[in-house]
Amino acid sequence: MKHRLRAAATLSAAALALAACSTTAPSSSSGEGGGDDVATGNGVTDSEMTIGMLTDLSGPFAAGAAVQVTETQAYWDQVNADGGICDRDVTVDVQDHGYDPQRAVTLYRSMAPDVVALQQVLGGPTSSAVLPLAEQDSLYVGGVGWAGSALAFENNQLPGASNAIQAANAVDYMLDDLDVPEGSTIGVVYFTGDYGGDALAGAEHAAQERGVEILAQEITPATTDLSAQASALAQADVAGVVLAAAPTQFASLAGVLASQGADVPIIGMNPTFNPSLLTTPAADALLANAYSMTSISPYANPDSAGVQAANELYASADPDGALGWEVPLAYVQAELLKQALEGACEAGDLTPEGVVAAFRDSSSTDTEGLLPDGLDYSEVGQSPTTTVFVSKVSADAEAGLELLDQVSGPSAESFSYGG
Amino acid sequence: MSYLLEQVLNGLSYGLVLSLIAAGFAIVFTSTGVLNFAHGSIVLLGAYLVAVLHDSIGFWPAVLVGLAGAALVGVAINAVLVRNLADKKPDTAAILMLGVDIVLLTELTRRIGNQVLTLGAPWGASVVRFGDVSLPTGRVLAAGVTVVAFGALWYLFSRTDLGVGMRAAAADGPTASLMGIRLSRTAATGWALAGVLAAVAGIFLTSFPAPGVAPTVALSAFAAIPAWVLGGFDSVPGAVIGGLLIGLTSALVTGYESDLEPFLGSGFGEVAPYVVMIVVLLVRPSGLLGSKEAVRV
Numbered sequence: 001m002k003h004r005l006r007a008a009a010t011l012s013a014a015a016l017a018l019a020a021c022s023t024t025a026p027s028s029s030s031g032e033g034g035g036d037d038v039a040t041g042n043g044v045t046d047s048e049m050t051i052g053m054l055t056d057l058s059g060p061f062a063a064g065a066a067v068q069v070t071e072t073q074a075y076w077d078q079v080n081a082d083g084g085i086c087d088r089d090v091t092v093d094v095q096d097h098g099y100d101p102q103r104a105v106t107l108y109r110s111m112a113p114d115v116v117a118l119q120q121v122l123g124g125p126t127s128s129a130v131l132p133l134a135e136q137d138s139l140y141v142g143g144v145g146w147a148g149s150a151l152a153f154e155n156n157q158l159p160g161a162s163n164a165i166q167a168a169n170a171v172d173y174m175l176d177d178l179d180v181p182e183g184s185t186i187g188v189v190y191f192t193g194d195y196g197g198d199a200l201a202g203a204e205h206a207a208q209e210r211g212v213e214i215l216a217q218e219i220t221p222a223t224t225d226l227s228a229q230a231s232a233l234a235q236a237d238v239a240g241v242v243l244a245a246a247p248t249q250f251a252s253l254a255g256v257l258a259s260q261g262a263d264v265p266i267i268g269m270n271p272t273f274n275p276s277l278l279t280t281p282a283a284d285a286l287l288a289n290a291y292s293m294t295s296i297s298p299y300a301n302p303d304s305a306g307v308q309a310a311n312e313l314y315a316s317a318d319p320d321g322a323l324g325w326e327v328p329l330a331y332v333q334a335e336l337l338k339q340a341l342e343g344a345c346e347a348g349d350l351t352p353e354g355v356v357a358a359f360r361d362s363s364s365t366d367t368e369g370l371l372p373d374g375l376d377y378s379e380v381g382q383s384p385t386t387t388v389f390v391s392k393v394s395a396d397a398e399a400g401l402e403l404l405d406q407v408s409g410p411s412a413e414s415f416s417y418g419g
Numbered sequence: 420m421s422y423l424l425e426q427v428l429n430g431l432s433y434g435l436v437l438s439l440i441a442a443g444f445a446i447v448f449t450s451t452g453v454l455n456f457a458h459g460s461i462v463l464l465g466a467y468l469v470a471v472l473h474d475s476i477g478f479w480p481a482v483l484v485g486l487a488g489a490a491l492v493g494v495a496i497n498a499v500l501v502r503n504l505a506d507k508k509p510d511t512a513a514i515l516m517l518g519v520d521i522v523l524l525t526e527l528t529r530r531i532g533n534q535v536l537t538l539g540a541p542w543g544a545s546v547v548r549f550g551d552v553s554l555p556t557g558r559v560l561a562a563g564v565t566v567v568a569f570g571a572l573w574y575l576f577s578r579t580d581l582g583v584g585m586r587a588a589a590a591d592g593p594t595a596s597l598m599g600i601r602l603s604r605t606a607a608t609g610w611a612l613a614g615v616l617a618a619v620a621g622i623f624l625t626s627f628p629a630p631g632v633a634p635t636v637a638l639s640a641f642a643a644i645p646a647w648v649l650g651g652f653d654s655v656p657g658a659v660i661g662g663l664l665i666g667l668t669s670a671l672v673t674g675y676e677s678d679l680e681p682f683l684g685s686g687f688g689e690v691a692p693y694v695v696m697i698v699v700l701l702v703r704p705s706g707l708l709g710s711k712e713a714v715r716v
Contacts, residue, residue, distance in 0.1 A: 058529075059528070060528060063529075063533035218685045218688075218689070219686075219688075219689070220689050221638065222635055222638035222641065224624065224625075224629040224635055224636060224639050225628050227558075227670075228426060228429055228669065228688070229673055230628075231426055231429060232675075232677070246635075247633070248535055248631075248633045248635060251535065251630030251631070255544050255628055256628045259545075274533060274534070276535045276536070276631075280535055281626070281627045282544060282627070284544070322532065322534075324533075
């Protein structure tokens with residue numbers, strides 16, 4: 001009897017817990033906010049609004065993520081000091097998913113009813129898990145990286161050109177500016193998964209357009225010694241290499257290619273460069289041949305008011321912090337969300353749906369040089385721009401990258417997702 | 420031809436480094452029956468110590484500290500955690516080791532941050548040329564050091580009382596104990612040896628052609644698991660052969676990927692070691708040189 005009682009009690013407790021979990025659709029509770037005529041929903045009160053950040057403070061990307069959290073907090077503190085948005089202070093709810101998709105989903109479920117937008121979901125597998133859920137909830141999600149697969153989500157705002165566009169531009173740049181001749185072979189070394197796969201698609205498209213061959217080499221993040229890959233590339237006599245991987249692979253590939261006498265340009269995609277590579281034995285090889293093709297401006301960009309503002313803000317928030325591309329990245333993600341929130345406020349609809357509608361409404365978003373000007377978010381499924389930043393690895397530039405140009409090559413412009 | 424030779428030498432030299440790690444797995448397993456899934460973090464720890472210390476105390480003293488540090492952490496894991504396990508089953512210990520791995524790796528990741536720490540190795544990015552074939556100096560050194568290390572291990576296991584005692588303890592712990600062999604001592608020696616081998620491997624895995632110490636090094640160490648398994652869980656010579664086989668397979672499959680792609684698809688180089696492992700285990704279920712008892716665990 002006792003047993004049965006206990007079992008019944010446990011069952012009813014479990015049922016209650018389950019009922020508590022199954023909240024109503026997080027964005028359905030829109031109502032009228034206090035004094036103004038703005039419709040509000042989740043995460044917005046009369047005096048305050050909450051935005052979320054699902055990041056990795058304990059996993060493999062913890063260090064870069066910490067820089068982004070610092071910069072983001074400083075950004076919104078400044079916005080609040082200037083009067084906030086829609087007469088409301090903005091609070092940032094930062095949660096740590098530790099690069100674990102399951103934890104990211106759990107955290108998302110608990111956060112979604114209390115935020116008006118998610119400024120960032122860091123990481124490929126984690127954002128792939130969260131994006132479809134957020135799309136059902138019509139919740140804005142920014143900062144999920146640049147994989148083409150994320151473009152299909154209406155609620156996702158990509159900070160600049162996708163990986164395929166970067167890689168297509170890399171091939172164009174080699175042919176147009178780095179003396180790589182038509183008919184030659186270009187190597188593509190890429191991480192298995194969304195990021196690398198998207199970059200390979202862009203490079204293959206460009207190769208077809210421009211009459212070059214592609215020699216593809218798939219690797220994983222655990223591949224830290226690229227001797228075998230470099231030998232294969234040198235054997236095929238490649239005229240250049242596109243790399244969609246991480247800093248460790250950038251340095252290894254450049255170093256081994258140089259040691260084999262292959263004096264060819266190597267162009268890394270968004271996250272492949274880190275200033276600490278210039279202290280490794282591969283520094284000379286990187287200085288000689290390495291370029292970076294990025295969606296977002298490098299740290300050193302004296303002509304961009306946006307980048308200067310981002311760097312100054314970070315310097316005052318954390319004077320000893322690590323310099324790098326995370327600083328402009330965090331700033332511009334916050335800036336994009338700020339513009340979306342302001343747009344939603346102007347349209348009188350500060351609900352999660354309103355925020356998504358506001359950024360999708362814009363076919364020409366500018367960010368003071370942090371991202372290329374004229375970002376077009378009106379078409380779901382396509383990259384918002386075909387323009388990217390080209391930098392050269394340089395010992396003289398701050399954070400190791402010297403900005404050379406902004407380019408939009410013919411193959412990048414003719415690339416189309418699903419087409 | 421020189422291309423084939425270059426890939427073969429690449430593969431063999433990398434395979435020797437893997438066999439250092441695989442031998443560490445095998446030694447810990449034979450001396451304490453533990454599947455040491457924290458081994459990858461110990462590889463990283465050894466390299467990390469060298470990277471942070473080489474500036475202040477010089478490269479070679481830093482190497483000594485790295486080797487000693489990795490050995491000490493191994494001995495400490497055994498003394499504090501493994502010996503005090505209430506339930507001494509291999510599966511319990513394996514789960515415990517996964518926990519240790521998470522703790523060690525999280526702390527090292529936090530300390531390393533998003534930097535790539537250079538090791539300060541005096542051989543830098545230099546290469547040795549044999550005719551048309553070039554091989555990184557670090558890899559040539561790694562091959563030499565590994566051969567010496569395995570020579571020393573052979574001497575230890577076949578010519579010294581301690582080594583013979585370790586073999587006796589591995590073959591039949593209770594009987595060895597009755598014969599006067601102190602199992603605690605053979606176990607501690609096993610963990611220390613594995614730690615030293617891990618640190619040596621860590622140093623070569625993070626110097627040129629790899630750029631430096633980053634948290635992913637702990638993942639690279641897992642590439643040695645197929646070498647360990649196909650060699651037979653409990654055999655050091657098996658681990659050596661396994662390492663060479665895996666190194667050679669990865670290098671050749673990667674090197675000839677463009678020729679293999681039409682029928683194997685891209686990225687087969689990453690999978691090839693596991694395919695080799697499965698094929699070997701199908702033919703010889705106890706691995707190349709493993710004892711039959713070990714495989715039943």
